[in-house]
Amino acid sequence: MSRTKEFERDEVLKEAIPVFAQHGYAGTSTTILLDAMGISRQSMYDTFGGKRSLYLAALRHHLEQLTAQRLRILQEDIAPLDRIAALLQQVVAHAESADDAALLSIGTVCEFGCSDHEIGSVMDEAHNTVLCALEACITAARQGGQIGAFVETSEAACFISANITAIELAARGGAHAAILQSIAALAMRTLTAEAPIPSQ
Numbered sequence: 001m002s003r004t005k006e007f008e009r010d011e012v013l014k015e016a017i018p019v020f021a022q023h024g025y026a027g028t029s030t031t032i033l034l035d036a037m038g039i040s041r042q043s044m045y046d047t048f049g050g051k052r053s054l055y056l057a058a059l060r061h062h063l064e065q066l067t068a069q070r071l072r073i074l075q076e077d078i079a080p081l082d083r084i085a086a087l088l089q090q091v092v093a094h095a096e097s098a099d100d101a102a103l104l105s106i107g108t109v110c111e112f113g114c115s116d117h118e119i120g121s122v123m124d125e126a127h128n129t130v131l132c133a134l135e136a137c138i139t140a141a142r143q144g145g146q147i148g149a150f151v152e153t154s155e156a157a158c159f160i161s162a163n164i165t166a167i168e169l170a171a172r173g174g175a176h177a178a179i180l181q182s183i184a185a186l187a188m189r190t191l192t193a194e195a196p197i198p199s200q
Contacts, residue, residue, distance in 0.1 A: 009047060010061065012037040012038070012039055012047075013054075013057055013058050013061045014061070015036045015037045015038070016033055016036060016037055016054060016055075016058045017058045017061065017062050017104055018036075018104075019032055019033055019036045020055055020058055020059075020104060020107075021103055021104035021107050024107060024111050025051075025052075025055050025108075025111060025112075026111065028051070030044070030051055033051070033054065056118065056119065056122065058104070059104065059105075059108060059119065059122055059123075060122055062104045062105065063105060063122065063123070063125075063126040064126075066094075066105065066126070067126045067129050067130060069090070070087060070090070070130050070133070071129070071130070071133055073086050073087045073090055074087055074130070074133040074134065074136070074137055075133070079141075079144070079146065080137045080138070080140035080141035080144060080146060081137075081141045081146040081147065081188075081191075081192070083137050084134070084137050084138070084141070084160060084188070084191070085184075085188055087134075087160075087164075088160070088163070088164070088167070088184035088187060088188065089184065091164050091167050091168065091184070092167055092177070092180045092181055092184050094168075095167050095168050095170075095171035095172075095180055096171060096177050096180065103168060103171065103172050105123065105126070105168070106165065106168040106169055106171075106172055107172065108123060109123065109165070110169075110172070127161065130161065131157050131158070131161055134156075134157040134160050134161060135153050135154060135157040138151065138153050138156045138157055138160075138191075139153050146192070147191055147192055148192075148193070151191065156191060159187070159190070159191070160187060160191070163183055163184070163186075163187040166183055167180050167183050167184060170183065
């Protein structure tokens with residue numbers, strides 16, 4: 001039975017997220033969405049304006065929750081380097097989750113790449129927010145002597161961010177937990193190496 005019009009917007013969005021994550025935007029039919037959300041077609045159009053608008057709303061909701069979670073980790077009252085390690089462990093645990101919703105963001109990257117400006121802007125906003133928090137952690141870690149002075153802050157933040165994407169992408173491809181853990185471990189070892197890797 002469909003829900004009444006007095007449904008909670010965020011609650012039905014939560015139901016749409018794993019559907020889009022599992023099937024992708026192109027592979028998700030309106031019928032599948034309506035069944036998952038438990039609302040009528042008219043309610044969907046009245047509230048979200050259509051499938052694309054619903055996808056954007058679901059993506060924003062997912063990224064807001066994910067970004068807030070990652071910021072909490074990066075702002076914990078522990079050593080800066082421990083925050084980064086904790087973030088990577090959270091990413092591994094999230095990527096290992098059987099919940100398809102965990103990988104909506106990486107699924108969006110795989111499906112759209114840079115081809116959709118509006119979707120790209122939503123992704124960039126979330127990415128840049130976490131990147132700034134990573135830079136702050138790395139700066140604090142350098143000042144505290146946890147990582148070498150040779151480490152360039154913005155490059156290191158981008159490196160960690162790229163490894164987060166690598167973990168999520170590997171998980172989406174079916175990589176075992178040990179592989180995801182090895183990516184995280186290597187990222188931390190590289191960040192804390194005593195000397196820079198010599199260029200060829």
